[in-house]
Amino acid sequence: MASTSGISAGGGALDVNAIVDKLMQSEMRPLASYDKKTASFQAKLSAYGALSGAIGKFQSSLGNLTSVSSFKSLSTKVGDETVLTASASGKASAGNYNINVSQMAQAQSLTSKGMASTTSSVGLGGKTTLFFQFGSTSGSFGVNATKLSSTVLSGGIGNGSLILNGTAIPTDGSTNSARALADAINGKSVTTGVTATATATTTADNLFAGTGDVATGADGTYALTVGGIQIAAQGANVAAGAGVTAASIDAALAGPGAVATALADANITFTGTAASGDLKFTRADGSNIAVTETVSGSVGAVTGGIGKAAGSINGGFHVVAGSNVVLSSSGGQIKVGGTNPALAGLTAGSSGSYNGASFTMDATQPAMSVVIDNTNNTLQGIRDAINKAGGGVTASIISDGSAVPNRLVLTSTKTGEKSSMRITLSGENGDPPDAALNDLLGYDPGAAQNMTQTAAAQNTKLTVNGIDIASASNNISDAIQGVSLTVTKTGTTSLSVNKDTSTLKTNIEGFVKAYNELNKNIKEMISYDPETKKAGALQADATAQGVQSQLRRLLGSTLTGQSSDMNTLSALGLSIDKTGNMSLDNTKLQKAIDQNFNAIVGMFAAIGSASDSQVNFVSSTAATKPGTYNLDVTAMATQGALTSDAALPANVTIASNTMWSVALNDTTPSNTKNIASVNIPAGTYSREDLAKVLQSAINGISSFSAAGSTVAASINADGKLVLSSAKYGSDSNISISDGSGTTFSSLFGSATPVKGTDIAGTINGQPVIGKGQTMTGSPGSTIEGLKIEVTGGSAGSRGTVSFTQGYAYQLNNLATSFLDSKGLLGSKTESINNSIKDVAKQRQRFADGLEVIEKRYRAQYSRLDASLARMASTQNYLNQQLAQIAANR
Incomplete structure (x- = not known):
């Protein structure tokens, strides 16, 4: 408020400021009532804030109890955590496993x-x-060694001659065959990572070409052995044609008889005939085969034989047939070293490639x-x-x-x-x-x-309790149901999976503690303490009492959808006394865990299930009512597809530089992110391989994969090519237009794309919203917010869908409703804030009026002060005049 000085009149004056201040103090007294109202509202608002905070804290304690997985948690214990680590989900079952990891996955x-x-x-x-x-x-990956030399076949491979991947292969004079060399290499395969296979040993193709009839003189003898087994023999004084001939050799080999039996026992087989000159002997295991003609007598005492015409002198013959080894590794290069690896048919250095391999594309x-x-x-x-x-x-x-x-x-x-x-x-x-x-x-x-x-x-390769398992990753989630394994090295370990009851108990104990703390806070807010003679901030407040009443009513209710022995808190040993305090009977809780562990989840969380294995419960909302509902599907969801109008030929050629424009799951209006140019590799393919190539090429587009869009390609029973979007529903579609190279029409003809459709049906006879393969209960119905997914099957009655709401789930929803801006506390808080704003506006209007009143007072008393000043001046003037008259007398 403004202030002015008083106007003196003679020796006195009006103190306008003091007068106005006194008057305004009286006028301002109603402001205190406004401030008192505001303080009262703010105190109430603070109390509701404290109540909201207590409810929010309680709500946060419900998190683990509303999660289904919290009730099915299992603990894992790994014997050797350097081999692998493990974790278990709610789908796992308790059990003990022995795991042996023999190979790690790699790229x-x-x-x-x-x-x-x-x-x-x-x-x-x-x-x-x-x-x-x-x-x-x-196919195998490795190195094909050359055939062992005659020097090796007779004298072996000296020690230190061969080193593989840094490990010396022990060899000596007995290492004189591919079989012996392979055995030596395989003896060190654990450290080298290399295995060896000896190729079959076969004698020369023309070894028996030109075999002549054997003749022996008076002191001559003849014997033919193969692999140490005597095939034919002839004593002295036998004329050519009367003893060993090509025909007699063939007859002996053909058997039955001692020769054929001995060869079979020695794992020696043969092909061809001596008579035709193409007789060959083979040992599949890579052992050497020695072919020997032994003669005795004077020079010329024996004529004819292997490679010698009848009458040609035979002075004896010996040859050893050998083979080579093939080295194989797990796929890495093989490093060859040593003092003389050439003796093993190998070249020093790193090498390796696939032999006789084939590639099968993964679409x-x-x-x-x-x-x-x-x-x-x-x-x-x-x-x-x-x-x-x-x-x-x-x-x-x-x-x-x-x-x-x-x-x-x-x-x-x-x-x-x-x-x-x-x-x-x-x-x-x-x-x-x-x-x-x-x-x-x-x-x-x-x-x-x-x-x-x-x-x-x-792949990663391992056994679980003796069962072979292979995985493309070192993270394995499907070997043991519900258990995820992370393999870190090869080795053997044990694994035990057990119910994690301690976590469940901790969660329930936390729930009891949180509820009691909330109950205590509410009681202190709404009660009167006779000892301190202080009332709670919300004493007799209907809203706070309403919160308390609704919480107690919910906790005392019976759950719908649970078995009669597991549908109240008392079944878990939870009870509430007359003061509202909750207590836990641990003995009763342990009994429930031991006898009804799987049913406890329904006591706290919201769970859904379906009688049809191809129907999955997805989610619910606070508006979803518990119950068991009939499911009827009137139309299954379909995928967008494109089918050639005729069967493809057995082989299809794709020209080089073939490029198509593919629109996948495009929208209306069209979005360029859903359209891409796809390069199709040139080549001649079978129908099935072409489907793989197209699927892989389209799915290789990064913009499609970023949007989660993929296709599947196949050849149907009619031999037609089918491209379909992996997505279901009205948003699923695929179309193709030509770019360059082989045209789209050359494969699909005049085929027209078909768009996908959404699932349709009812739940308990009530309408649903269908989107793709999911059905969601419509607003306003008892199934509002109930969301299920139908992944397969056909239209018609699909059994039932059941849904239950546990205490923690309902409490969480109740707390949310309390705290919502339109809920019990939220609306009350908003109302108080509005009242505070209204009082502030009223106070401001009153304060604005005080300024007007003060101005009026100041104007009035300023005029009065001026009048008094003028009167005082007149008085002074008269006094002066009278004094002057008196002086002049």
Whole structure:
């Protein structure tokens, strides 16, 4: 308020400020009542805030009890955690397991030949497309050694001659056959990772060509042995044709008889005949075969025999047939060393490739295509282009320090034996791919392997209680139901899975503690303490009492959908006394855990189940009512699809540079993210292989995978090609238009895309909202918010869907309703805030009126003060005049 000085009149004056201040103090007295109202409202608001905080704290304690998995938690104990770690979900069952891990999963890695520079151009720069496909490779990986030399066959391999992957292979004079060498190598396979197989030993194709009749003189004898087994013999004085002949040799071999039996016992087989000159002997295990003609007598006492015409002198004959070994590894290169590895038919250095292998494409793995041209045809450019593609391969460059040190290394982003790579190259407009690029990057396990495999794609292999398990990953979730294993090394360990009752008890004890704390807070807020003579902040408050009453009523209710022996809190040993305090009987709780462990989840959480195995409960809302409902499906969800109008031929050729524009699960209006150009690898395919190629190529588009869109390709019973979106419902669709190369119509004809449809039906005869394969109860119905998924089967009656709400779930919903802006406390708090605002507005209006009153008072008393001043001045003037008159007398 303003202030002015009083106007003096003679010796006195009016103190306007003091007068106005006194008057305004009286006028301002009603402001205190406004402040008192505001303080009262704020105290109430603070009390409701404290109550809301207590309810919120209680609600947070319900988290573990509303989660279904919390009640099915199991603990795991691993004997040797250096081998693996484990965790169990609610789907697991208690049990004990012995686990032996024999192999770890790994990704395939390929290395190119060395290049002098990483920035020099590779090839001529013509457009070449790299296609990466993924699948499994059959066949052995390793090294084919050359045949053992005659020196080895007679004298063996000296010790120290051969080292494999850093381990010396023990050899000596007895290591004189492929069989013996293989045995020596396999004796060290645990440390080398290399196994050896001896190839079959076979005698020369023309060994018996020109075999002549044997004749012996007076002192001559003749014997033919194969592998130490006598095949034929002739004494002295036997004329040519009367003893050993090609025909007699064949007769002895044909059996039955001692010769045939002895050969079979020695694992020696034969083909051809001596008479025709193509007789060959074979030992499948790679042992040597010695063929010997032993003669005696004077010179010329024996004529004829192997390779000698009748009458030609036979001075005896001996030859040893040997074979070679084939080395195999788990897929990595084999490093060969030693003082003389050539004796074993091997060359020093690292090497290895697939032998007699074949590649089978896995259509479930997205393919990847990369274009190389004159803008990126360097080692660095190729690396960057592959990495930018963001597919199933990563690329890097390593330098090995050699004269041509730079090598491109390609590694699959996935582990597992079905993630092996095949890299094919295609040119543009029917032209072949760039020869230099093909020589650098082409890789087909069943054909040219221009890159070197340094690590093979392989699965984790283990046994669980003696049962063989294979997994593409070292993280295994399907070996033991509900148990996830993370393998860290090979080895053996035990695993035990047990019910985790301690966690359940802790959660229930936490619930009791939290509820009692909330109950205490509410009691203190609404009660009067006669000892301190203080009332609670919300004494006799209907809202607070309503909160208390609803909580107690819910906890004292009987659950719907639970068995009669497990539908009240008392079944778990929980009870509430007359003061509202909750207590826990641990003995009764333990009995419930022991006898009804699986039913406890329904006491606290919201759970749903279906009688049909192809119907899954998904979720519910606070509005969903407990009960058992009949499910009827009137129309199953379908997928968008495109089917060729005629059967495909047995073999289909895709031209180079074939590119189609594919729209997958596109929207209205269209979204460019749902449309992409798809490169189809050139080649001639069977119908089934073409389906795999198309599926893999489309699913390899990064924008599709980012949107979660995939396709499945197949050949139906009529031989027609079918492309379908993996998505169900009205948002599922696929369409294709031509780009270049082989046309879409050449495969599909005039086929028209068919859009998917949503599931339709009712739950308990009430309407639902169908979306894809899910059905959700409509608002306002007893099934509101009940969401289920129908994954298969057919239209018609599909059994029942049951839903129950446990105490913790209902309490959580109740707490949410209390705290909601439109709920019991939320609306009350909002009302109080509005009242505080109204009082503040009233106070402001009153305060604004006080300024007007003060101005009026000041104006009135200022005028009065002025009047008095004028009167005082007149009085002074008169006094002066009168005084002057008196003086003049």
